[in-house]
Amino acid sequence: MKRIVSVSLGSSRRDHSFETEFMGVKFHIERIGTDGDWNRAIDLIRELDGKVDAFGMGGIDLYVYIAGKRYVIKDARRLMNEARKTPMLDGSGLKNTLERKCIMDIQRDGIMDLKGKRVLMVCAVDRFGMAEAFEEIGARLTLGDFIYTVGVPIPMHSLRTLRILGSVAAPFIVNMPFDKLYPTGKEQDVIIPKHSKYYYLADVLAGDFLYIRRYLPEKLNGQVIITNTTTREDMQMLKKRGISKVITTTPDMGGRSFGTNVIEAIMVTLMGRPIDKITPADYFSMLQELNLKPGVVNLEEFSA
Template identity: 80%
Template sequence: MKHILSVSLGSSKRDHAFETEFMGEKFHIERIGTDGDFARAIKLIEENDGKVDAFGMGGIDLYVYIAGKRYTIRDAKRLVAAAKKTPMVDGSGLKNTLERRCILEIQEKGIVDLKGKKVLMVCAVDRFGMAEAFEQVGAKLTLGDFIYTVGIPIPMHSLKTLRLVGSIAAPIIVKLPFDKIYPTGNKQNDIIPKYSKYYYRADVIAGDFHYIRRYLPEKLNGQVIITNTTTREDMKLLKERGISKVITTTPDMGGRSFGTNVIEALMITLMKKPLDQIAPEDYHAMLKELDLKPGIVDLERWDA
């Protein structure tokens, strides 16, 4: 049985494990949160290096992509360095493929008509492919990168602006301590409604779930959320706060959706190729073969 281990800087309250089968292979998939403790995360990686088939890096990205250029997050290098035998991925290889494909599928299959809809992306630089897909289907974007990552209430409304500003800001931001720009550990359990008017104005709220959750207003009015990792507890919270539907870019696995880092770790194990030899075309081919579908939960009919 193949073993996928996602070592996350996120809250240990979100830990989960289950067994499944993909393409004739049996997998044990496990997520362990370290509550923002880098030392503990590194120790976990070192203890399991060479014993598991692939690591997922959760709660932090290794790279940020803006308009085709890649920026490496300094703190993430510490985790990658601990994995000397087992390949480690952060999900970035999939974000530009799986998440872009998900948005196009939502539009093409009529799951939600995104054309003309007001879409708030809480942070677009870590999901540039998703942002481009929203623009492609005719959504009206509000990009909250400044608002929700560094606390500057300046919305952007075009990817052209994000490309320009991002190319200037990204080299500086990726050198900051990661917990200054992203909720890690127990901070993921806190909800601090902030700049709520952008949530209220949106028809769709999209992007990283921890950003969405951290600034979630007390009561919304039927918005749709398109995001990544969610648990049953998250669904209960979102229903209580007035969300009508949740669409996850990864499918339900054992009662929750996992992050792109887990799906990418699963895929590279199936590919059986060295990590440095895997190209975007390999991800596209694997996605087509696996035929992964978005997870869709209608909260108006959902019963916890």
């Protein structure tokens, strides 16, 4: 049995393990949160390095992509460098294919007509493929990268604007302490409604779940969330706050959806090739073979 361990800087309250099968290969998949403790995460990677088939890097991305250019998040290197024998995946190699495909599947399969819908992406630079797919379909985008990530109240409404402003800001942002950019540890359990008008105006809230959750208003009016890494407890909370439906870009695995870092780790394990030899076309081909479909939870029918 293949073993995948996602080492996350996030809360240990969100830990989960699950056994499943992909392409005839059995997998034990585990998420271990370190509550924002970098030293604990490093110790865990050192302990398991060479003993598991692949690591997922949870709660942090190694790269962000803007208009085809890759920017390395400085703090993420600290974790990546500790995995010397076992490949470590943060999901960035897969996001542009999996999440783009998910949006297209939602539209093509009639899950939801996204054309003309008002879509808030709290942070688009870590979901650039998803943002491009929304724009291609004809959704009306509000990109909250500057509002919610660095506290500058500038909403953007096109990827062209994000490309221009993002390419200027990215070299500085990726060198900031990561906990200033993204909630880690116990901070992931805290919800601080902020600039709520953009949530109220949206039909769809899309992107990283912890970003969406972090600033979620007390009561919304039937919005749909397109995201991943959701738990049953998250679904209960979202139902109480007025969300009507949750669509996950990764399938349900034992009561929760895992992040793209885990799906990428599974795919790299199945391919059995060095990471630097795997192309976006390889990911797309395997996605077609695995036939991963969006998960859909109608919260009006959801019960604990």
